[in-house]
Amino acid sequence: MAEPRRWTYSRAGVDRSAVSGALAALLKETGHRPPASHGRLLDLPGHYAGLVRIGRETIAVTTDTVGTKTLLAEELASWEGVGEDLVQVNVNDLAAVGARPSVLVDFILCVTPDPESFSAIGRGIQRGLRKGRVALAGGETAVVPEIVRAVDLGGTAVGFFPRGRRPVTGARVRPGDHVIGIPSRGFHANGFTLLRRLLREKRVDLRRPRRGSRTALGAELLTPGRIYVDASEALADLATTHGLAHISGGGVRNLVRLNPDVRFELDGWPRPAGIFQWAQELGEIELPELYQTFNLGIGFVAVVSARAVPASLRALQKAGVRDARTIGRVARGRGVALPHLALEYTGYG
Amino acid sequence: MAEPRRWTYSRAGVDRSAVSGALAALLKETGHRPPASHGRLLDLPGHYAGLVRIGRETIAVTTDTVGTKTLLAEELASWEGVGEDLVQVNVNDLAAVGARPSVLVDFILCVTPDPESFSAIGRGIQRGLRKGRVALAGGETAVVPEIVRAVDLGGTAVGFFPRGRRPVTGARVRPGDHVIGIPSRGFHANGFTLLRRLLREKRVDLRRPRRGSRTALGAELLTPGRIYVDASEALADLATTHGLAHISGGGVRNLVRLNPDVRFELDGWPRPAGIFQWAQELGEIELPELYQTFNLGIGFVAVVSARAVPASLRALQKAGVRDARTIGRVARGRGVALPHLALEYTGYG
Numbered sequence: 193m194a195e196p197r198r199w200t201y202s203r204a205g206v207d208r209s210a211v212s213g214a215l216a217a218l219l220k221e222t223g224h225r226p227p228a229s230h231g232r233l234l235d236l237p238g239h240y241a242g243l244v245r246i247g248r249e250t251i252a253v254t255t256d257t258v259g260t261k262t263l264l265a266e267e268l269a270s271w272e273g274v275g276e277d278l279v280q281v282n283v284n285d286l287a288a289v290g291a292r293p294s295v296l297v298d299f300i301l302c303v304t305p306d307p308e309s310f311s312a313i314g315r316g317i318q319r320g321l322r323k324g325r326v327a328l329a330g331g332e333t334a335v336v337p338e339i340v341r342a343v344d345l346g347g348t349a350v351g352f353f354p355r356g357r358r359p360v361t362g363a364r365v366r367p368g369d370h371v372i373g374i375p376s377r378g379f380h381a382n383g384f385t386l387l388r389r390l391l392r393e394k395r396v397d398l399r400r401p402r403r404g405s406r407t408a409l410g411a412e413l414l415t416p417g418r419i420y421v422d423a424s425e426a427l428a429d430l431a432t433t434h435g436l437a438h439i440s441g442g443g444v445r446n447l448v449r450l451n452p453d454v455r456f457e458l459d460g461w462p463r464p465a466g467i468f469q470w471a472q473e474l475g476e477i478e479l480p481e482l483y484q485t486f487n488l489g490i491g492f493v494a495v496v497s498a499r500a501v502p503a504s505l506r507a508l509q510k511a512g513v514r515d516a517r518t519i520g521r522v523a524r525g526r527g528v529a530l531p532h533l534a535l536e537y538t539g540y541g
Numbered sequence: 542m543a544e545p546r547r548w549t550y551s552r553a554g555v556d557r558s559a560v561s562g563a564l565a566a567l568l569k570e571t572g573h574r575p576p577a578s579h580g581r582l583l584d585l586p587g588h589y590a591g592l593v594r595i596g597r598e599t600i601a602v603t604t605d606t607v608g609t610k611t612l613l614a615e616e617l618a619s620w621e622g623v624g625e626d627l628v629q630v631n632v633n634d635l636a637a638v639g640a641r642p643s644v645l646v647d648f649i650l651c652v653t654p655d656p657e658s659f660s661a662i663g664r665g666i667q668r669g670l671r672k673g674r675v676a677l678a679g680g681e682t683a684v685v686p687e688i689v690r691a692v693d694l695g696g697t698a699v700g701f702f703p704r705g706r707r708p709v710t711g712a713r714v715r716p717g718d719h720v721i722g723i724p725s726r727g728f729h730a731n732g733f734t735l736l737r738r739l740l741r742e743k744r745v746d747l748r749r750p751r752r753g754s755r756t757a758l759g760a761e762l763l764t765p766g767r768i769y770v771d772a773s774e775a776l777a778d779l780a781t782t783h784g785l786a787h788i789s790g791g792g793v794r795n796l797v798r799l800n801p802d803v804r805f806e807l808d809g810w811p812r813p814a815g816i817f818q819w820a821q822e823l824g825e826i827e828l829p830e831l832y833q834t835f836n837l838g839i840g841f842v843a844v845v846s847a848r849a850v851p852a853s854l855r856a857l858q859k860a861g862v863r864d865a866r867t868i869g870r871v872a873r874g875r876g877v878a879l880p881h882l883a884l885e886y887t888g889y890g
Contacts, residue, residue, distance in 0.1 A: 214682070222667050229641075253646055310564065318570045344685070
């Protein structure tokens with residue numbers, strides 16, 4: 193029997209439904225709520241960050257790892273980018289609830305502690321700290337060759353809501369709202385299991401640029417994801433900002449996390465271009481899989497009331513974010529549609 | 542050449558100075574301090590938790606993993622204990638700065654997501670959440686067979702200081718203070734690389750009890766570490782409580798983290814007994830190594846002013862902690878001494 197020719201994420205070894213099943217089994221057990229004197233958890237299931245009311249402040253917490261992008265860093269002995277990604281994957285999830293990042297803790301698991309790569313990871317973390325406006329408040333380094341084959345880089349970020357600001361959850365998103373997109377800088381730290389599998393099977397030379405680029409492909413792939421903290425800070429205080437989304441694993445489906453009871457019609461989401469087109473062609477990846485795995489050129493999204501579009505774009509420009517543009521609108525219905533590509537998604541998971 | 546007969550932690554494959562060197566290389570780069578509008582980091586280098594002033598609250602953050610204890614859980618297909626440890630290793634580090642735990646996020650890395658073990662891990666986490674009075678506010682589950690050979694369980698805990706409470710850092714520890722010890726329940730989630738190496742080399746049968754016990758050794762070793770949140774809550778509001786310590790990796794040396802400018806004379810720290818004596822004899826571990834690797838029966842320590850000992854013990858009893866007792870005092874000098882065992886340590890690392 194012939195192998196299926198086209199690549200999907202699960203063919204690359206990641207079975208999303210098995211992960212969901214195991215996670216559901218864990219979460220079924222872990223619903224304990226401590227007495228109110230220990231803080232009050234605000235329920236936001238499936239959202240980018242956990243929110244808890246502590247004394248007179250609301251704190252946001254989120255945790256994430258760089259995933260298998262570290263394996264490409266190891267292959268190319270180039271660690272600075274993934275160090276920055278360690279910060280990026282976490283502060284962008286805070287940005288997606290409108291929380292202002294404050295501190296980060298990192299956790300690094302490795303086979304041997306190599307001072308040179310740790311120093312490069314540190315330089316990358318530092319760059320991420322600057323762009324995310326966050327301080328490193330601690331961390332854990334574990335040398336555990338019996339547990340890991342390679343380096344794992346993760347972190348937890350803690351943010352808050354400055355006085356007068358409310359969490360931006362997407363609950364207020366409604367038909368008629370407009371969707372503003374902010375470009376990404378290539379892949380985020382998602383989908384690298386699939387990308388690396390493609391690189392290996394197609395024997396791609398990482399030292400040479402792909403067609404249409406002048407950067408070696410390896411370096412292009414290791415470019416850290418853009419940090420959207422300034423964009424979030426520019427918009428989160430406006431009452432007309434109804435939802436914010438970080439386009440991480442799950443691609444355009446991430447918008448469903450904001451509000452499952454509306455329909456996001458995104459006729460301005462880019463067609464595959466640049467490095468995304470390269471990946472699509474290399475793997476002959478079908479469009480539905482492509483758009484639910486990668487960001488395709490839009491890394492962060494704001495959903496704002498229609499009348500607030502000009503003011504929102506001005507606020508972004510003032511914060512140095514000059515490449516934002518309207519890419520769609522909210523309609524009645526459910527899910528996410530990219531009509532120009534005949535794509536329809538119903539849920540996030 | 543004959544192999545050295547006696548076991549040490551570095552012979553078991555953990556080279557502490559190599560870890561410190563790599564970590565120092567990373568930390569040299571990561572000192573960024575964001576503008577004060579993003580929170581103000583309080584400097585407590587080497588302490589159990591990072592502290593940050595956010596708006597009107599001081600927040601404590603700490604991150605830790607269960608380490609190679611998960612490998613023993615895997616061998617025995619028994620996951621509940623290490624689930625509870627995931628909470629324990631983190632909330633006890635908050636307890637050691639006098640912070641009240643509020644929320645936890647977990648991160649789990651695995652080769653395959655098995656619903657049955659995830660469910661058991663969840664039950665253990667839930668028990669830890671109850672004992673630590675904390676809620677699970679999110680997490681990350683990564684199925685990364687290219688990065689891990691086995692399960693890694695970690696988490697980050699966030700706590701705070703209720704109105705009127707100040708962080709308990711050890712800065713106020715002074716000669717004349719007394720040291721109160723609270724018993725542990727066997728090993729914490731530290732030192733398992735050494736323990737497992739011993740078990741393997743000595744071909745120990747985990748299904749049978751050690752001499753002097755009636756529990757199968759495997760089950761005894763997987764007993765989760767005790768949670769000291771109630772003890773910390775009982776003492777942290779008293780101005781006479783000058784320092785709190787969680788006896789994790791580093792054993793009795795942990796006390797140096799509280800205050801390097803005094804000398805802790807601990808003539809009441811237990812001699813090796815029970816499971817600790819079993820490990821000592823199995824590995825012919827020298828006393829200096831034993832006491833800087835394991836807790837030897839005391840899992841949490843409070844340093845209080847001499848006159849406050851009776852009131853402190855009463856407060857502990859009222860909180861349900863009935864087995865605390867005085868185990869030493871603070872003198873002029875530096876480091877940690879166990880005079881009854883002729884042990885002296887100068888620093889933490």
